[in-house]
Amino acid sequence: MNTLSALRLFYDQVLAILGKDIRYELRSKQTWLGMGLFALLVFVIFNFAFDLRVENRAAVAPGALWVAFVFASLLGLGRTFAAEREGGSLDRLLLCPVDRRAIYLAKLLGNLLFIAVVELVALPVFAALFSISLFSGELLPIVLLGTLGVAIIGTLFSAMTAVTRARELLLPLLVFPLIVPVVIAAVRATGALMLVAPNEPPWLGLLVAFDVIFLSLALLTCSYVLEE
Amino acid sequence: MTDTGSKEQARKQRPDQARGEQFVATPLAGRQETRPQSKVGRPLVEIQKLSKSFAFRPVLRGIDLSLQAGERLALLGANGAGKTTLLRVLACLTRPSGGHALVAGLDCVHDAQEVRRLVGLVAHQPYLYEELTALENLLFFARMYGVTRGRERALSLLERVGLARRAHERVRLLSRGQVQRLALARALLHEPRLLLLDEAETGLDEAGVALLSRLLAEHIAQGGALILTTHRPEFAFQQADRLAMLKGGRIVYQAATAELELAEVRHAYQEVVG
Numbered sequence: 077m078n079t080l081s082a083l084r085l086f087y088d089q090v091l092a093i094l095g096k097d098i099r100y101e102l103r104s105k106q107t108w109l110g111m112g113l114f115a116l117l118v119f120v121i122f123n124f125a126f127d128l129r130v131e132n133r134a135a136v137a138p139g140a141l142w143v144a145f146v147f148a149s150l151l152g153l154g155r156t157f158a159a160e161r162e163g164g165s166l167d168r169l170l171l172c173p174v175d176r177r178a179i180y181l182a183k184l185l186g187n188l189l190f191i192a193v194v195e196l197v198a199l200p201v202f203a204a205l206f207s208i209s210l211f212s213g214e215l216l217p218i219v220l221l222g223t224l225g226v227a228i229i230g231t232l233f234s235a236m237t238a239v240t241r242a243r244e245l246l247l248p249l250l251v252f253p254l255i256v257p258v259v260i261a262a263v264r265a266t267g268a269l270m271l272v273a274p275n276e277p278p279w280l281g282l283l284v285a286f287d288v289i290f291l292s293l294a295l296l297t298c299s300y301v302l303e304e
Numbered sequence: 305m306t307d308t309g310s311k312e313q314a315r316k317q318r319p320d321q322a323r324g325e326q327f328v329a330t331p332l333a334g335r336q337e338t339r340p341q342s343k344v345g346r347p348l349v350e351i352q353k354l355s356k357s358f359a360f361r362p363v364l365r366g367i368d369l370s371l372q373a374g375e376r377l378a379l380l381g382a383n384g385a386g387k388t389t390l391l392r393v394l395a396c397l398t399r400p401s402g403g404h405a406l407v408a409g410l411d412c413v414h415d416a417q418e419v420r421r422l423v424g425l426v427a428h429q430p431y432l433y434e435e436l437t438a439l440e441n442l443l444f445f446a447r448m449y450g451v452t453r454g455r456e457r458a459l460s461l462l463e464r465v466g467l468a469r470r471a472h473e474r475v476r477l478l479s480r481g482q483v484q485r486l487a488l489a490r491a492l493l494h495e496p497r498l499l500l501l502d503e504a505e506t507g508l509d510e511a512g513v514a515l516l517s518r519l520l521a522e523h524i525a526q527g528g529a530l531i532l533t534t535h536r537p538e539f540a541f542q543q544a545d546r547l548a549m550l551k552g553g554r555i556v557y558q559a560a561t562a563e564l565e566l567a568e569v570r571h572a573y574q575e576v577v578g
Contacts, residue, residue, distance in 0.1 A: 092447040096433065096440075103435040103474075168431045168490075171395055172448035173420040175356050303399075 093182035153230030157238035222262030353403035378540035380551035424496030428503035
């Protein structure tokens with residue numbers, strides 16, 4: 077098989093797994109609904125829990141936004157491989173002559189899509205509850221890069237913890253420390269959109285660097301993680 | 305070797321006389337002569353000193369086996385004897401702790417991707433995507449194996465396993481036996497040379513077992529080989545050319561079915577299982 081055919085097969089397998097996951101999720105509705113409802117509940121609780129006078133909003137809102145996104149994402153990320161493991165179908169997937177990076181990439185894209193849909197629904201609700209206008213073009217790359225960072229780490233560790241009994245407990249314990257830089261950068265970059273502060277470091281640059289480094293590491297290690 | 309002689313040899317190799325030591329009875333000389341020439345040569349499956357441990361607990365202890373193309377081997381043994389682990393090693397789902405397992409000369413560890421193209425597995429649990437239809441499941445796996453004209457192949461297999469009319473129904477709506485038939489269709493999708501069946505007859509009714517036998521016969525006629533595990537000596541006796549019984553991760557009994565009576569197989573099985 078030449079390089080071009082191998083590449084074509086690789087992308088066909090990525091698309092097949094991604095398509096299967098989307099179709100499966102649309103029919104079972106196990107993940108999207110839970111993630112979406114969770115994000116909305118976090119917004120409502122934060123809305124009541126914090127003093128949201130005008131001078132406080134810029135300080136509280138970015139944190140509330142990313143706490144909701146990160147926690148809701150983890151609900152979905154935990155299901156990425158656990159659902160396959162529970163049904164035993166991951167073994168059947170691993171039985172196929174599929175590049176393990178194709179499986180990881182498809183799961184990552186699926187997670188990214190699921191989280192993005194939840195964010196798309198949650199953002200207008202957040203803007204309404206916190207009386208904040210978030211619909212500037214600059215928010216899009218922050219949300220995209222921040223979500224990608226969380227999904228890269230979460231997808232890899234979801235594969236790792238899927239075989240463990242205490243995966244619901246273990247996944248956040250492993251993921252949270254690693255995504256601290258993403259959360260800090262995303263919160264600060266979002267805050268900078270609401271309240272311009274002088275001498276802010278390039279948070280978007282940090283997000284890009286994090287995503288590139290950890291995506292490379294994940295692609296290098298996913299074969300071992302999935303097979304062992 | 306006369307028929308009486310070979311049966312006598314098989315009796316001599318009964319597990320009660322093995323005293324827990326591994327021994328390999330090979331009363332297969334008569335069968336070798338009747339095999340077509342194309343099936344003789346380098347074995348399709350070569351297993352040498354294969355061992356596997358889970359958390360320092362040995363599950364397989366120095367297994368030696370070989371299987372020619374066109375040959376059918378049944379593995380019997382109690383739960384935990386190592387049957388499923390042996391199949392998982394051959395399917396490249398588990399790495400062995402020691403020894404080698406080769407399929408068509410390819411190593412199950414170093415050439416795993418190539419071996420996966422040659423192997424089909426049916427387990428007692430079907431492991432299909434329940435929210436997808438029967439056809440969608442087969443189409444998905446056809447893409448995973450890079451099967452050309454996957455749709456035609458999937459539809460033809462659904463027809464062969466008697467599920468053509470239920471092709472567009474979700475798997476969770478199918479009966480246990482129908483799901484098992486679908487799992488069989490999926491295992492045959494990429495035309496594997498080696499078929500591994502882990503208690504595949506589980507959940508199948510009489511017609512289902514007859515269908516399984518027919519499909520296995522076709523697979524063998526096309527030059528494929530198969531290894532099946534079962535807890536039913538009579539099923540093993542009907543389906544296999546050769547029996548191997550495992551106990552504590554070792555092969556303690558091996559014989560050709562043509563040289564045995566069903567009662568002898570049952571007796572040997574009872575002694576192995578205890």
